[in-house]
Amino acid sequence: MSCKITVTVLVLCLAFATLSEGMSVKSLGTELRCQCIKKESRFIHPRLIKNVELFPSGPHCKDAEVIATLNTGNKICLEPTAPWVKILINAILKNL
Structure with a gap:
C-alpha cells in the first residue's frame, strides 16, 4: 500500500515540476x-x-x-x- 502512495507522490511531483518549468519559460517572454x-x-x-x-x-x-x-x-x-x-x-x- 505504501508503494502505491510513494509512486503517486512521485508522479505528482514530476507533473508539478514539468508544469512549473513550462510556465517559467513562458514567463520569461522568450x-x-x-x-x-x-x-x-x-x-x-x-x-x-x-x-x-x-x-x-x-x-x-x-x-x-x-x-x-x-x-x-x-x-x-x-x-x-x-x-x-x-x-x-x-x-x-x-x-x-
Missing part, C-alpha cells in the same frame, strides 16, 4: 523565433514610449530586435539601424 516581422524606422517621440526591450541576436533570431511599448499599450518593433533608435539604445545602455 520566443523561439523572431518577434518582429515589420520594423518601424520613422521617428517616434520618446514621450509616447513607455518601455523599450532589447533582444540581441541569437539562436532564436539572427537579427537584434528592439520592441517599444507605447503609452497606449501597443507594442511596435523598431528598426535597430535607424539613427534615432541607435541614440535611444545608447541612452538606455548608458543608464544601466
